Amino acid sequence: MRILIRGGRIIDPRSGMDRTGDLAVSDGHVAHCGDVPDTFAADEIFEAAGHIVCPGLIDLGARLGRPGPEHPDTIAGEAHAAAAGGITTLVCPPDTDPLIDAPPVAELIHRRAAEAGGARVLPVGALTRGLAGEQLAEMATLRAAGCPAVGDGGHPVADTLVLRRALAYAATFGLPAMITPLDPYLGTAGCAHEGAVATRLGLPGIPTAAETAGIARCLALAAEGEADVHFSHLSTAEALTLLRQARADGARVSADVTLAQLFFTEQDLTGYDARFNLRPPLRTLADREALRRAVATGDIGVICSGHHPLGGDAKDGPFATTSPGASGVDTFLPLLLRLVETEVLPLPEAIARATSGPASVLGLDTGTLAPGAPADICVFDPDAVWWCRRETLRSRGRNSPFLGWEMTGRVRYTLVDGRLVHRDDAATA
Amino acid sequence: MSAQIDDEGRLRHFLTTEGVPRALLEDILDTAESFTGVIGKSVKKVPLLRGRTVINLFFESSTRTRTTFELAAKRLSADVLNVNVATTTTKGESLLDMLHNLEAMQADMFVVRHSESGTADYIADHLGEGVAVLNAGDGRHAHPTQAMLDAFTIRRHKGAFEPLRVAIVGDILHSRVARSQIHALNGLGTGEVRVIAPRTLLPRDIGELGVHVHHDLDEGLRDVDVVIMLRLQRERMQGALLPSEEEYFEHYGLTEARLAAAKPDAIVMHPGPINRGVEIDSDVADGPRSVILEQVTNGIAVRMAVMSMVIGARTESQREEA
Numbered sequence: 001m002r003i004l005i006r007g008g009r010i011i012d013p014r015s016g017m018d019r020t021g022d023l024a025v026s027d028g029h030v031a032h033c034g035d036v037p038d039t040f041a042a043d044e045i046f047e048a049a050g051h052i053v054c055p056g057l058i059d060l061g062a063r064l065g066r067p068g069p070e071h072p073d074t075i076a077g078e079a080h081a082a083a084a085g086g087i088t089t090l091v092c093p094p095d096t097d098p099l100i101d102a103p104p105v106a107e108l109i110h111r112r113a114a115e116a117g118g119a120r121v122l123p124v125g126a127l128t129r130g131l132a133g134e135q136l137a138e139m140a141t142l143r144a145a146g147c148p149a150v151g152d153g154g155h156p157v158a159d160t161l162v163l164r165r166a167l168a169y170a171a172t173f174g175l176p177a178m179i180t181p182l183d184p185y186l187g188t189a190g191c192a193h194e195g196a197v198a199t200r201l202g203l204p205g206i207p208t209a210a211e212t213a214g215i216a217r218c219l220a221l222a223a224e225g226e227a228d229v230h231f232s233h234l235s236t237a238e239a240l241t242l243l244r245q246a247r248a249d250g251a252r253v254s255a256d257v258t259l260a261q262l263f264f265t266e267q268d269l270t271g272y273d274a275r276f277n278l279r280p281p282l283r284t285l286a287d288r289e290a291l292r293r294a295v296a297t298g299d300i301g302v303i304c305s306g307h308h309p310l311g312g313d314a315k316d317g318p319f320a321t322t323s324p325g326a327s328g329v330d331t332f333l334p335l336l337l338r339l340v341e342t343e344v345l346p347l348p349e350a351i352a353r354a355t356s357g358p359a360s361v362l363g364l365d366t367g368t369l370a371p372g373a374p375a376d377i378c379v380f381d382p383d384a385v386w387w388c389r390r391e392t393l394r395s396r397g398r399n400s401p402f403l404g405w406e407m408t409g410r411v412r413y414t415l416v417d418g419r420l421v422h423r424d425d426a427a428t429a
Numbered sequence: 430m431s432a433q434i435d436d437e438g439r440l441r442h443f444l445t446t447e448g449v450p451r452a453l454l455e456d457i458l459d460t461a462e463s464f465t466g467v468i469g470k471s472v473k474k475v476p477l478l479r480g481r482t483v484i485n486l487f488f489e490s491s492t493r494t495r496t497t498f499e500l501a502a503k504r505l506s507a508d509v510l511n512v513n514v515a516t517t518t519t520k521g522e523s524l525l526d527m528l529h530n531l532e533a534m535q536a537d538m539f540v541v542r543h544s545e546s547g548t549a550d551y552i553a554d555h556l557g558e559g560v561a562v563l564n565a566g567d568g569r570h571a572h573p574t575q576a577m578l579d580a581f582t583i584r585r586h587k588g589a590f591e592p593l594r595v596a597i598v599g600d601i602l603h604s605r606v607a608r609s610q611i612h613a614l615n616g617l618g619t620g621e622v623r624v625i626a627p628r629t630l631l632p633r634d635i636g637e638l639g640v641h642v643h644h645d646l647d648e649g650l651r652d653v654d655v656v657i658m659l660r661l662q663r664e665r666m667q668g669a670l671l672p673s674e675e676e677y678f679e680h681y682g683l684t685e686a687r688l689a690a691a692k693p694d695a696i697v698m699h700p701g702p703i704n705r706g707v708e709i710d711s712d713v714a715d716g717p718r719s720v721i722l723e724q725v726t727n728g729i730a731v732r733m734a735v736m737s738m739v740i741g742a743r744t745e746s747q748r749e750e751a
Contacts, residue, residue, distance in 0.1 A: 196634040200447070202546035202570030202605060205633060272547035317524060318545035320568070 001043055001418060002026045005379060008048030010034060012055060013352030014359075014368035023053055025375040028418035033369045046413055048379050054351045055367050056088025056119075056376035056414060057332060058358040060256050061232055062307040063325070064090070064121070066097045067109050074396070075109065078309065079118030081394035082329040083422040086378035086411040087119050089366060090307075090329075091358070093178070093232070094126040095153030101126035101137045103145035110146050118421050119414075120376075122362070124178055125150040127166045133157040133184075136166055140173045148362040151178030151232070154279070156214060158184035163218070167227040176228040176361060179218050181239060181255075182280070186210035191320045193235075193283040197266040203320060206281050212238045219246045222253065230361050231255040233306065235280035237290035240299060254361050255299075257291050258306030259328065259335045260401055262344070264288070268401070274315040274322040275401045278306070295353055296345040302361060303339075303353040305332040309397025327395040331388055333380060334407035341408070375418035384410035433553070439742035442562040443735050444549045445571040446613040454616050458581050460734035461727070467504060477737045478507035481537040485511045487565070488543040493701060493725065494565055494575070498540045501732035510536075528552060532560055537740065539563070546570035546605075561739045563732075569605050569632075575700055576609035578731040580617055582724050583655055586696050590614065596623040596649050596691075597640075598681060599659030599708050600630045602670075606700045607659060608638070615639045625649035627681065629670040646681055650690040657698045658683050661708045674707050684710040688718070696720045 003025040010033065011018050017034060024032040024040050032040065059082065067075050082090050092109065094100035100109070106123045113121035125142030127150045129135040139150050150170050156179075157163040170177045187210035192198040194205025215231060219242060222229045234240070234255050246253050260278055265285050268276045276282055294300040305328025314323040336350045345353075359367025366376045388405045390398045414422035433442040433449075440453060467475055483502040487495050495511065502509045512531070531539070538561045541549050546568030553562040566572040580590075587593055595614055601607045601624050614622050615638075624635060625643040636642055643649030650656060665671050683697065697709075697719045705711045714721060 194633045196637040199632040199634055200608070200638065202568050202608060204569075207633070272550050318543065318548040318551050318568075320545050320547070 004042035004045045005048050005053055006045055008051045008053035008379060010053045011348050011351050012369040013348050014356040015370055018348050025418045028375055030369050030371050030373050030375050033371055051379050051381050051412060053379050055355040055369055056378045057086050057354045058089040058367055059087050059305050059307060059332060060091045060302050060358040061304040062090040062092055064092045064096060065309060067112060075112040075121060076116035077396050079113050079116045079121060082119035083414045084394050084411060085329045086333045086380055086414055087329055088376035088416045090119050090121045091124060092121055093124050093151055093153045095131060099126055099131055101129055103141055106142055106145040106147050120416055123147050127152050128157060131155045133159055133162055136169055139170055139175055143173055143175055149176040149178050152180050154180050156180050156182045156184040160217060164221045167221050168225045171225050171227040176230050178230045178232050181211050181215045181231040181234060183210045183213040186213055191277060192269055193266045193281045195266055195284060197269055201269060208236045208238055211236045212242060215239050215242050219251060222251055229253045233258050233280055235261055235283050235287060237287050240290055240294050244299060254301055256302035256304050257295060257300050258304055260306055261291055264401060272319040274319055275399055277319060277322050277324045278326060279324045292344045301357040305329055309395050310399050315399050326400050327393060327397040329395055330393045331402050331407060333411060334409040337382060337409040375415050377415040378411060379413040380409055380411045382409055386410060435742060435746060440738050441742055442553045443573050443739060444553060444564045446573045446576050446609045446616060449616055451616055454613060457577050457734050458584055460738060461581050461730040464730040464733045473504050474506055476506045478505035478740055481507045481740060482535060483507045483509050483538045484531055484536045485540045488514050491542060497728040498565060498732050501729050501736055505733055505736055525555060528556060532556055536560055540565050542566045544568055563735060566605055569603055571609045572605040573609050574732050574735055575606050576613040578724060578728040579610055579698060580613050581727050581731050582720055587654055590617045590619040593619050593655060594621045594653040595619055595655040596625055596653045597657045598625045600661050601626050601635060602630045602632050604659050611638050611640055623649050646687055647690050653691045654695055656691055656695055658709050661704055678707055682708055682710060683713050685712050688713060698724060
């Protein structure tokens with residue numbers, strides 16, 4: 001299958017390309033990018049004038065819930081919702097049900113995603129068996145089963161000695177360790193940023209120190225070995241200071257932030273709106289501004305959706321009894337564009353945070369439009385407007401703190417491995 | 430915040446003392462004052478809530494608070510139903526189902542106590558227009574009628590709030606009473622509100638609520654007009670918040686000797702139930718400066734005031750619409 005995407009504005013952050021041109025796909029790979037020779041005989045042509053052509057988005061933190069045999073549609077539904085959002089790779093943390101701590105579950109996820117024919121799904125293997133923080137998971141075997149990284153899946157390893165060995169073992173096999181930046185004791189009891197708002201609302205807090213203590217402990221261990229550590233979902237300005245210092249000292253450490261952290265603060269909890277019950281918790285305005293600056297400078301190289309679909313009644317009840325989390329794949333691209341619109345960072349940089357940035361964390365060959373790369377491509381109309389409402393979300397979870405927002409940016413074509421997995425001809429040119 | 434105050438500035442629900450305009454706070458106190466005469470009479474009833482149904486919905490047990498709400502409602506001639514749900518499940522779904530069922534019984538008012546902060550707001554947000562919600566305590570968040578009865582007691586003894594120094598002593602961290610008192614006292618123009626506690630029992634950034642923070646009891650009690658002691662739950666020793674009751678009493682327990690730092694005519698208050706020998710010495714609790722039992726009595730008048738105002742606001746707004 002040979003596809004020609006014609007006349008779009010091609011943005012490929014990895015190669016620095018930002019120009020109007022054509023893109024040719026052949027045998028599942030990018031054949032030509034920018035200029036396509038007249039001799040290229042396309043089976044299908046997509047007109048992309050007025051649209052932006054970029055690498056398919058990679059969502060470095062997308063929870064999928066229950067991929068087990070009794071819930072066959074879970075992965076398919078989310079993989080299609082993701083594809084409709086321009087996402088070509090969902091990176092799924094290991095705290096699924098069942099857990100990704102053994103090859104059969106990783107293989108099941110790969111198989112289900114392949115059958116579904118939406119975005120590809122990359123399972124992150126568990127760092128410890130059962131995510132219990134006691135014994136090492138079979139990381140090398142998990143790698144062979146298609147896990148590009150290992151992680152704690154939101155359950156910080158309490159025993160520092162176990163964490164030390166887990167990081168060393170992961171490094172042995174070249175596996176990046178995706179770590180939840182949270183002290184295992186300070187971070188467990190609360191449901192809101194510990195500060196004036198939580199004090200007013202009478203909600204138990206998660207202090208800033210829960211994040212900094214968690215990071216400092218992990219950095220101390222990483223400094224001893226050769227571990228590649230990635231901190232998932234930073235939320236505080238203080239964490240950024242630690243991160244910069246560690247990098248200056250030569251640590252190989254990366255980090256991401258979820259979109260909610262770049263748009264909301266603790267003030268949004270006033271009124272106990274459970275849609276803002278998120279982890280990490282929404283923090284202060286100063287934190288949000290520091291995170292915005294960090295994504296602009298590249299200190300934070302990855303923005304992710306924080307996708308965590310929840311069932312119907314998960315947000316019903318008094319705030320602290322509701323489940324934390326929100327769906328994110330539907331709004332991923334429009335919110336990246338909103339960051340551009342509000343001048344947080346320029347468009348190619350925003351795209352980099354969701355393509356080349358996450359690809360480099362996991363060592364993936366995707367996230368670029370360079371000839372030879374897998375043809376994971378997103379073509380979107382940057383001006384199309386839609387409303388974020390329960391009925392316009394495709395994800396199974398219909399909870400989003402962005403409900404009621406006007407979104408700008410709509411995906412027209414999504415290709416995975418050169419195969420069209422989403423097409424929306426209704427999007428206006 | 431939930432709209433506990435309607436467009437005309439009247440009280441639709443009573444969920445928190447935070448953000449309530451001073452005039453409305455004073456209106457509550459004045460209305461309560463007018464009801465103290467009713468309580469003193471031999472026939473202790475007025476017909477303001479005749480034909481109305483008040484449901485006491487207590488997800489946490491509390492004999493005293495529930496009883497005074499019940500008495501207040503009965504003295505206003507309302508029909509009262511007590512639903513003790515302390516033992517039933519409190520999951521979101523069943524909570525909403527239960528509320529809608531009770532609402533279907535034509536209830537006019539819910540008096541709600543729950544262990545989770547924000548429950549009263551949640552209930553007010555999810556019920557129809559016809560039902561008023563009174564917060565009888567939600568988690569660590571608020572206990573507005575307690576705060577108003579405390580303010581009422583202070584005003585009866587001290588008059589104006591402006592010249593007063595009020596100290597709140599003890600477990601501020603877990604206390605909905607303290608939070609509501611702080612907002613009410615500040616809203617009424619109190620000269621200075623202090624909190625006194627070890628750092629483990631103070632919530633983060635409590636100063637932003639408009640209080641002076643003290644860790645030393647003698648220093649914090651100096652020249653205060655009112656001392657409000659908070660109950661210390663015994664389980665606080667388990668969470669490494671405090672080492673022992675003895676050490677707590679040694680440093681934060683109110684004795685006659687410690688009280689000497691306060692003004693000679695200072696009054697001593699406590700929302701109850703008291704832990705004798707833990708946060709307060711019996712000599713002080715039963716002493717001449719203690720107004721603890723008066724607080725209980727005043728609770729009835731204040732709750733009558735809030736109930737009548739909330740129903741009154743609804744009746745008026747219905748009349749306006751008609």
